[in-house]
Amino acid sequence: MNKASFLDKEATRSVLASLLAILIGMLVGSIVIVIVGLTNPSLGIKGAWEGIRLVVGGLFATGRNTAGKLTFGFNPTSFGNMLFRAVPLIMTGLSVALGNKVGLFNIGASGQYLAGTAGSLYVALTLPTSVFPAWLVWLIAFLFGMLCGALWGAIPGLLKAFLNINEVLACIMTNWIAANVVTWFFDVSNLKNMLEGTKSGYVYKTSTVLNDVVIEGVRSTVGAAVPEGATVTATRGGVATAKMGLDKLFSGSQVNAGILVAILIAIVIYILLSKTTLGYQMKACGANRYAARYAGIRDKRNIVLTMAIAGALSAAGGALYFLSGNTEFFWNTYQSLPAEGFNGIPVALLAINNPLGVMFAAMFMSMLQICGQKLTELTAYNEYITNVIIAVIVYLAAFMLVIKTWIAKLRKGKAVSR
């Protein structure tokens, strides 16, 4: 295969376009860092240079040595946290990418993510682990969360298929409905964090140890005195994602087997889209709904199904993130939607809707988050500078599609004139 035909390949061009977007994003980020550095006397050009090094290689930052110089090396905590934070991004990225493949813009990942969070936390904090083994409760919680997300995602799907209501509108509506319903649900529930009773507000989390005990049907904190004659009727909690040794590999980080589940699901979605008749149908509907209908493919069913699967994927992201045993869910979501849902859009964009590409794009995005953290930790910079980089990359990723088709046309024009 010669060089020209390699460049002519669709996939090559797409990957190149994404890499170019990242490169330019980093460049613009660096410029911002320099400008901020030069206008801030406590940073200066030396601080700016440190900032650039951290933005690019923050994942490998290990701190400062005694001379005050930045040190770099393999940082297991950063690596593990990068993987852990990539999990919800992989799932929402897959959700958005799947929708895009079928010609649906799933901007409702946030709502589906919340539905999954609420469903899984509800099961994990309600089913008594004194009756069921913890791993079974985890599995039921995970699946129930996905089911909630699937149902939530199916709503805009149904509206689109049968009433021809634009899915973007319906998704935005369902996002805010989810935000309010979930808040209300936790408000009236009896699932408040009993373990860390000192915390103010309603915080929900599962734990590797027991969450609460039920004494004569009354929910109490673990270790509460049991009145005479009364018995502990159930214990609950202790439901957390297995670590599978990853915590030893990446010590000090939050990583758990969730990343393996996410990678597995990404592979399953890849196989679904490229190897199965269902994926073929879905893509046909996305590429030409009329031709699909002509061929007897039930386009309406496929729209609903796609949105349901997309919903389940986003929900799985929420479930995997909050079933970890060390993440906290704040009840008052009605004021803001989880960013993970919207961040799925740039992830899918950067990955050109390829499920395997989504894994890497999500890890890249979570890496930028870690870089931002390191920036705050080690310099006077604000971590939000990494958001500037993400924003530039998103703009460019959208723009790159234009440039890509432009390049393709240019090459085609050449071929014709030859």
Added chain:
Amino acid sequence: MDHAQDYVIEMLHITKEFPGIIANDDITLQLRRGEIHALLGENGAGKSTLMSVLFGLYQPEKGEIRKDGKTVKINNPNDATALHIGMVHQHFKLIEVFTVLDNIILGAEDTKLGFVQRKEARKKVEEISKRYGLAVDLDAKVEDITVGMQQRVEILKMLYRDNEVLIFDEPTAVLTPQEIVELMHIMKGLAKEGKSILFISHKLNEIMEVSDRVSVLRKGKYIGTVNTAETSAPELSRMMVGHDVQLVVDKTPAQPGEIVLNVENMHVPSRLYKHDAVKGVSFTVRKGEIVCIAGIDGNGQTELVFGLSGLEKCSQGKIELCGVDITHAPIRRRSEAGISHIPEDRHKHGLVLDFTLEQNFVLQSFQEPRFQHMGFIKFGDIRKYAERLIEEYDVRSGQGPVTKARSMSGGNQQKAIVAREIDRDLPLMLAVQPTRGLDVGAIENIHKQIVAQRDAGKAVLLVSLELDEVMNLSDRILVMYEGEIVGELDPKQTTVEELGLYMAGAKRQNAKKEALA
């Protein structure tokens, strides 16, 4: 006598070429002041191109246009408007949510300090509407009024701009019979007031009724101009279709067998308008025969096929395929029950353009066990199948099975669809304009394939707008006019002229219609 004539518009020796086709080949058209001049021709004869040249949408390669005897250059519709040339397009150019008045003055508003002077405009429109008998409700929204009234708004738009040359592009295509009568009346009134009208149509009876003179185009060439009073519908029909038959299909007489498709009193709603597009059609197609639905575009053929294939639900009637009632069956069930379908629009329905050729070959059959196992696609088998079809049906493409359908030529795209549909080997084939836009070689190839299907005992329902194709390929012709079958003809015993009369609605087999009713 020419020098004595007062021509308002003269289009002299107009030639307009598009890549690969000469749409107008040395055409001369002279419009007298105050006359209704009809422009007659088949689909693709070059009528619309000629009018687009006059309206400034296209620039001709050769020829000149004269207005009132002076040579003019019309570069765009604004130039045409400045010369007082107006056009009512087949599909109206109105803003649905605006009122009638706002639509009329749009683009020609009188303003004072940036404010639209509606009062004066209203007065002017009211005057015009009274003078020409064009009753409209100026405050109604366009979306709320009938198609006939929308057309009147379009006419008012032209008159508001003081146009004196009015072009009507197939104005009756969308109207009910009553509205057509009214339009004819309006047109005559306009001509009496001194307006000159160019009227594009292929409906002979309308032309005979309303026009003063008729110019006929055929395949981009000018055939002649006649006075309506001195001609007849059959003569016009002969001028329109001509005698030259280009393609002769080699075939033996049909040997029809048992009934494959039986349609009774089928009604199909129209997507665009409130009335039914297919109004109570009944017919049968037998094994081993090619039945052709002939007719001018837009007379319900598309909807008839949609009704049969299941793309549109029938509002009434019954469809039987091989004795099984499929009236309410979904598309896939019909397809499995035995209908293959070469669709009218190969880009919209026939192909997924961003899929590869091999993916397109299995558009319907991907769920059959030969191409999938437990929901997983058998890529190897699809590749082999695609290679066989490419070989057998001579489908040419850049990269074989993995070529993107979008990058293939129109002829090869069509060949791919024909290959796919024929190879499904089903008892009934719906072939809708199977050779549209193809060159002679490709047409011959597809005609041969269709005849071979018939000889193999398949029932073929062909829908075609090409009279040559209808006459040569079919064993039986059903003519559709305004959603009804108005005649059943034997291609061996009929003439193109007679067929043309039926297609233009000038003739119908009444006895047949009564028998069906």
